[in-house]
Amino acid sequence: MSDLQITGQNMTDMEVRAHADHHASLRLWLRLLSATTRIEDTIRQRLREQFGITLPRFDLMAQLEREPQGLSMSELSRRMMVTGGNVTSIVDQLEKEQLVRRQMQMTDRRSFTVSLTGAGRSVFSAMAQAHEGWVIELLAPMNESEQESLHNLLGTLKSGHPKFPKETP
Numbered sequence: 001m002s003d004l005q006i007t008g009q010n011m012t013d014m015e016v017r018a019h020a021d022h023h024a025s026l027r028l029w030l031r032l033l034s035a036t037t038r039i040e041d042t043i044r045q046r047l048r049e050q051f052g053i054t055l056p057r058f059d060l061m062a063q064l065e066r067e068p069q070g071l072s073m074s075e076l077s078r079r080m081m082v083t084g085g086n087v088t089s090i091v092d093q094l095e096k097e098q099l100v101r102r103q104m105q106m107t108d109r110r111s112f113t114v115s116l117t118g119a120g121r122s123v124f125s126a127m128a129q130a131h132e133g134w135v136i137e138l139l140a141p142m143n144e145s146e147q148e149s150l151h152n153l154l155g156t157l158k159s160g161h162p163k164f165p166k167e168t169p
Contacts, residue, residue, distance in 0.1 A: 039138050046134055051127050060090050061124045070115030099123055
């Protein structure tokens with residue numbers, strides 16, 4: 001039995017809310033939500049166990065890894081869709097561990113640019129490699145062709161609704 005199945009047994013399965021008389025769209029939504037929650041919870045647990053880090057801290061480091069010149073605190077907040085206070089707290093923790101550094105912006109001394117340190121890049125690289133392996137493992141019940149089909153179908157859903165908000169990097 002995979003970790004996804006083991007972990008999933010201990011969680012509330014959103015899909016149990018669906019009944020046969022519910023619209024197919026509602027049943028699909030609950031299945032997507034349930035699958036996403038199980039995968040995210042497994043990754044969250046593994047990050048904590050293997051690296052002693054939370055998913056939000058990993059996500060912040062992932063944003064910085066993509067932007068070697070660093071990002072402003074407000075841009076980090078926007079990309080992560082959390083408040084500035086949340087970002088400040090995460091940056092404070094990572095800065096104490098010397099994984100990120102803050103530099104005052106020359107154009108606005110009230111603003112800071114945050115970037116990964118050399119140690120931060122090294123730590124993140126190891127975590128990202130493990131994360132990729134976990135995602136591959138957790139999606140392994142579907143073969144490559146099934147994964148590609150689902151990817152395409154979800155792409156149709158994502159791009160096909162005019163009321164979906166625009167994507168952020």
